[in-house]
Amino acid sequence: xxxxxxxxxAPTAAELRILQVLWRNGPSTVREIHEATPLARxxxxxxxxxxxxxxxxxxxxxxxxxxxxxxxxxxxxxxxxQRRATVDLITRLFQGSTSALVLQALEAKPSSPAEVRKxxxxxxxxxxxxxxx
Numbered sequence: 001x002x003x004x005x006x007x008x009x010a011p012t013a014a015e016l017r018i019l020q021v022l023w024r025n026g027p028s029t030v031r032e033i034h035e036a037t038p039l040a041r042x043x044x045x046x047x048x049x050x051x052x053x054x055x056x057x058x059x060x061x062x063x064x065x066x067x068x069x070x071x072x073x074x075x076x077x078x079x080x081x082q083r084r085a086t087v088d089l090i091t092r093l094f095q096g097s098t099s100a101l102v103l104q105a106l107e108a109k110p111s112s113p114a115e116v117r118k119x120x121x122x123x124x125x126x127x128x129x130x131x132x133x
Contacts, residue, residue: 008060008075008076009058009060010081010088011055011060011076011081014051015051015054015060018033018037018048018051018052018055019055019060019076019078021037022061022072022074023078024036026073027064027071027072028071028072028073029069029070029071030048030070030072031045033048033072034048034049052072055072059075060074060075060076061073061074061075062074062075086101089101
């Protein structure tokens with residue numbers, strides 16, 4: 001019987017900051033990740049290394065061990081991570097209401113005219129498809 005794919009855990013806030021660096025910069029060394037991570041000034045290099053080791057154990061990152069310097073890369077896609085976090089947020093905080101999330105997001109942080117156009121275009125496409133994904 002084939003094994004079902006492993007569901008990876010949601011990244012913590014610190015792990016998410018590291019993943020954002022990897023998504024933006026691609027495969028990187030611990031030093032490169034540490035220097036590019038927001039708020040790294042208050043963290044020791046060894047903290048970044050330990051976080052990467054934990055993330056590797058969880059399956060959130062891959063590690064290329066060829067040579068002396070290890071290079072890490074994201075093992076989770078940014079879009080999929082965002083989708084999973086959004087579904088979780090809608091479920092837990094907005095009782096499953098997508099519209100409540102959207103309304104709260106627009107009230108909390110106003111969108112630029114370009115973002116509003118993108119939202120309208122998305123809603124138009126959604127309506128044309130009959131309200132299905």
